Amino acid sequence: MSEALNRRGFLGLAGGLAGGLGLAAVTGCGGSAGDPAARPQQGGRFRAVYAGGGTKEVLDPHVQSLFVDIARHKAMYEKLVELGPDLKPVPRLAEKWEPDAQAATWRFTLRDATFHDGRKLTAEDVLYSLSRVADPTAPERVAQSSLAALDLRRCRAVDPRTVELTLTAPNAEFPALLAGIGTQIVRAGFKDPSKPVGTGPFSFVSFEAGRSMVARRFDEYWDGAARIEELHVLSAEAEARANAVQGGQAEYANDMTATFARTAEAGRSVRIVAAKGSTLHAFVMKVDRPPFDNPDVRMAFKLLADRQRLVDVVLAGRGEVANDLFGKGYQYYPADLPQRERDVERAKSLLTKAGALNKEFEIFTADASAGFVEAATLFAEQVAEAGVKLKVTTGSAQTYAKDLLTQGTLGSHRSGAMPIPQYFTDRLLSKSPFNVTHWKRPEFDAGFAAAQVLTDEDARAAKYGELQRTLRDEGGILAWGHPDFLVAVGPKVQGVEAVPPNTLDSGRFDKVWLA
Amino acid sequence: MRSYAAQRAALAVVQLAVLSVLVFVLTSLLPGDAADQRFVETLTPDQVERMREQLGLDRPAIERFTDWFGNVLSGDLGTSLISGGPVLDIVRASLGATLVLTLATLAVVVPLAVALGIVMGTRENGRLDRAITSVTLALSAIPDFVVAVVLVAVFSLQLGWLPATWIGGDLLASPVLLVLPVAVLFGRTVCLLSRQVRAGTITALNAEYVVQARRLGVPRRRLLLRHVLPNAAVPGVQELARTGDTLLGGVLVVEAIFAIPGFATALIDGVETRDVPVVQGLTLVLAVAALLINLGADLVCNRLVPRTELLR
Numbered sequence: 020m021s022e023a024l025n026r027r028g029f030l031g032l033a034g035g036l037a038g039g040l041g042l043a044a045v046t047g048c049g050g051s052a053g054d055p056a057a058r059p060q061q062g063g064r065f066r067a068v069y070a071g072g073g074t075k076e077v078l079d080p081h082v083q084s085l086f087v088d089i090a091r092h093k094a095m096y097e098k099l100v101e102l103g104p105d106l107k108p109v110p111r112l113a114e115k116w117e118p119d120a121q122a123a124t125w126r127f128t129l130r131d132a133t134f135h136d137g138r139k140l141t142a143e144d145v146l147y148s149l150s151r152v153a154d155p156t157a158p159e160r161v162a163q164s165s166l167a168a169l170d171l172r173r174c175r176a177v178d179p180r181t182v183e184l185t186l187t188a189p190n191a192e193f194p195a196l197l198a199g200i201g202t203q204i205v206r207a208g209f210k211d212p213s214k215p216v217g218t219g220p221f222s223f224v225s226f227e228a229g230r231s232m233v234a235r236r237f238d239e240y241w242d243g244a245a246r247i248e249e250l251h252v253l254s255a256e257a258e259a260r261a262n263a264v265q266g267g268q269a270e271y272a273n274d275m276t277a278t279f280a281r282t283a284e285a286g287r288s289v290r291i292v293a294a295k296g297s298t299l300h301a302f303v304m305k306v307d308r309p310p311f312d313n314p315d316v317r318m319a320f321k322l323l324a325d326r327q328r329l330v331d332v333v334l335a336g337r338g339e340v341a342n343d344l345f346g347k348g349y350q351y352y353p354a355d356l357p358q359r360e361r362d363v364e365r366a367k368s369l370l371t372k373a374g375a376l377n378k379e380f381e382i383f384t385a386d387a388s389a390g391f392v393e394a395a396t397l398f399a400e401q402v403a404e405a406g407v408k409l410k411v412t413t414g415s416a417q418t419y420a421k422d423l424l425t426q427g428t429l430g431s432h433r434s435g436a437m438p439i440p441q442y443f444t445d446r447l448l449s450k451s452p453f454n455v456t457h458w459k460r461p462e463f464d465a466g467f468a469a470a471q472v473l474t475d476e477d478a479r480a481a482k483y484g485e486l487q488r489t490l491r492d493e494g495g496i497l498a499w500g501h502p503d504f505l506v507a508v509g510p511k512v513q514g515v516e517a518v519p520p521n522t523l524d525s526g527r528f529d530k531v532w533l534a
Numbered sequence: 535m536r537s538y539a540a541q542r543a544a545l546a547v548v549q550l551a552v553l554s555v556l557v558f559v560l561t562s563l564l565p566g567d568a569a570d571q572r573f574v575e576t577l578t579p580d581q582v583e584r585m586r587e588q589l590g591l592d593r594p595a596i597e598r599f600t601d602w603f604g605n606v607l608s609g610d611l612g613t614s615l616i617s618g619g620p621v622l623d624i625v626r627a628s629l630g631a632t633l634v635l636t637l638a639t640l641a642v643v644v645p646l647a648v649a650l651g652i653v654m655g656t657r658e659n660g661r662l663d664r665a666i667t668s669v670t671l672a673l674s675a676i677p678d679f680v681v682a683v684v685l686v687a688v689f690s691l692q693l694g695w696l697p698a699t700w701i702g703g704d705l706l707a708s709p710v711l712l713v714l715p716v717a718v719l720f721g722r723t724v725c726l727l728s729r730q731v732r733a734g735t736i737t738a739l740n741a742e743y744v745v746q747a748r749r750l751g752v753p754r755r756r757l758l759l760r761h762v763l764p765n766a767a768v769p770g771v772q773e774l775a776r777t778g779d780t781l782l783g784g785v786l787v788v789e790a791i792f793a794i795p796g797f798a799t800a801l802i803d804g805v806e807t808r809d810v811p812v813v814q815g816l817t818l819v820l821a822v823a824a825l826l827i828n829l830g831a832d833l834v835c836n837r838l839v840p841r842t843e844l845l846r
Contacts, residue, residue, distance in 0.1 A: 073803035075616050084576045200576060228617060256790055262699050263793070288691070421579075422565075
């Protein structure tokens with residue numbers, strides 16, 4: 020996959036974003052040759068600030084869960100496969116791959132890449148990395164469940180540059196799983212995370228959890244040495260991030276609020292790079308509990324949401340309305356479905372039919388994610404117009420993700436960017452570990468399993484499309500908005516892409532430069 | 535004097551023991567535990583359960599506490615449940631920044647508050663007294679975060695004179711990092727402290743012996759330095775010891791706004807991630823510091839103005 024192809028994919032996705040938001044931003048894609056700022060410059064120190072995790076921050080790439088960790092690891096390590104701007108797998112350390120006819124055994128050809136200590140990447144490194152992730156005595160390795168499909172005993176090195184990975188069950192989406200978080204390739208025998216050695220564009224200098232990591236350009240990087248000389252990945256809370264990027268103490272600030280974006284755009288000191296609709300905000304209804312075990316009530320609630328207003332108020336207009344589905348703009352998203360509109364009258368008649376009118380229900384939320392409580396409160400007002408009383412209950416922010424699985428009947432839900440099939444695997448199958456809507460349908464599971472083994476991409480897409488239609492009309496997910504993902508950059512920064520988090524070009528600093 | 539110190543020390547040990555039990559119980563009452571914190575929709579419930587076993591969180595609370603307490607008695611603060619490193623390292627790393635910040639603030643606040651207090655006290659209800667009172671009161675009435683936001687907006691973002699945060703900064707290389715945080719902490723404490731010194735000055739000036747000394751014609755300067763100041767300092771020193779908590783509250787805000795990796799930040803992190811050994815360790819250190827400061831303050835006051843009631 021060439022860089023050009025990536026960029027084209029990006030342009031297709033973000034379409035008109037730069038103009039729409041009045042940004043001269045997002046250079047590096049096209050860019051007029053005459054503009055000196057568009058010509059990459061060499062050298063300099065680049066400081067990127069992320070939300071900190073204190074002592075939670077780790078150097079071990081297989082334990083990552085925070086954006087700041089992911090950015091640090093991305094600088095030093097790489098995966099076999101990454102996700103493009105539409106969350107479709109693109110080759111990285113694996114130059115190409117080929118499944119057998121059943122999509123059960125996959126052959127990956129490795130790139131000619133060099134580790135920071137000068138050794139070449141081999142198939143043994145890949146096998147070691149995957150078995151390190153799978154190690155059952157280390158439950159904190161995040162990719163354990165997504166890579167559970169691997170049958171490690173039957174995986175083998177064909178030659179130093181070819182590795183054959185065998186699955187316990189066929190899966191046409193396997194490359195995407197290798198692109199998930201915590202799947203980095205480390206050197207065979209890697210034991211001490213405090214001495215990182217990867218194939219990435221930067222080599223390790225120093226790390227202090229909750230504060231900073233410093234890394235230096237790695238000149239032998241297979242994808243062309245980075246333009247900047249030194250990379251600092253720093254940790255700070257939202258207010259400090261804003262001050263740092265405005266005050267010139269940082270060149271890049273990740274995950275900024277819509278409020279900050281508004282004030283920043285009024286000034287001159289920073290530029291906002293906005294990835295359109297890159298995550299999901301939703302309310303989730305538990306389909307096995309009253310009143311939401313009744314499909315009419317679920318539909319009524321979906322009809323009662325004033326999505327545009329939720330986006331305008333809760334996301335300060337920086338987002339798109341959602342259509343009760345995850346993954347707008349991603350591979351396999353059925354873009355042809357009509358947008359769900361508000362219809363209070365139809366909702367009322369559905370509620371009357373279900374005997375749910377003039378009753379009080381509860382919505383379970385917490386201050387766990389920006390906008391959760393606001394959205395719940397606003398939604399309670401919206402359903403009140405149809406005679407439904409909705410009481411907002413706020414739980415503990417720290418344990419919300421866990422509580423939501425078991426508590427309440429209606430709650431707040433947010434999801435980061437991931438491929439649509441992975442969202443299904445995580446949340447919508449009977450055995451899914453994060454099935455917050457308790458959507459357990461054997462026929463849905465079977466449909467998904469049947470789709471996943473189709474090696475023909477179009478056939479697979481068609482199957483996934485059907486499943487998503489069912490979900491949109493009968494499922495428990497009331498998706499109301501796709502917030503933009505906002506990043507602030509200093510005036511000299513070039514080459515920052517407007518892409519969803521968790522994709523190849525997000526937090527990727529080997530392609531940025533300082534004009 | 536010695537028995538007084540011994541009494542105080544014995545009391546302190548009891549206080550510490552009670553405190554550590556309290557902190558343990560309170561953190562245990564919070565919903566969730568350290569293993570749940572890893573449940574960020576990336577680890578499955580099964581993985582979290584295995585992790586809980588590894589961390590020993592499935593053991594009874596009593597057992598975990600007595601283990602911890604035994605370790606503390608042998609001088610070991612234990613291991614962080616989140617980072618896996620020694621708690622002592624976290625305490626040490628976070629204490630540095632906060633200590634520097636606090637000492638720098640005191641270095642500015644104390645001389646200024648004493649000077650202001652005496653100036654106000656000797657001019658009770660005069661124009662200068664009222665002017666200083668209004669300014670310091672007004673300063674202390676503004677919440678710390680407002681002061682911080684305004685100062686950053688003006689001096690960092692507008693004028694560009696001072697760094698807006700400690701991000702990526704090195705205190706040794708650029709002590710200028712201290713200016714804004716100290717300025718924020720300054721407002722609150724200088725007001726409280728100078729008012730105490732002022733009150734002490736007034737009391738001392740009206741005291742029988744000072745009035746007598748004045749009648750005897752002791753020069754004003756000598757009167758102030760030898761007789762008034764030591765007495766006026768007593769409420770000041772006691773207030774200074776109490777300033778600890780005010781300052782800690784302020785430090786919390788200041789650390790968050792200026793991204794200072796200090797004590798307050800570590801404590802909040804510890805509570806949020808249910809990292810009980812870290813919370814315990816930090817609280818213990820904080821408690822010891824508070825006890826020492828109060829003890830020190832009492833001893834200083836006792837030395838300044840030996841009075842028997844202080845001994846009780």
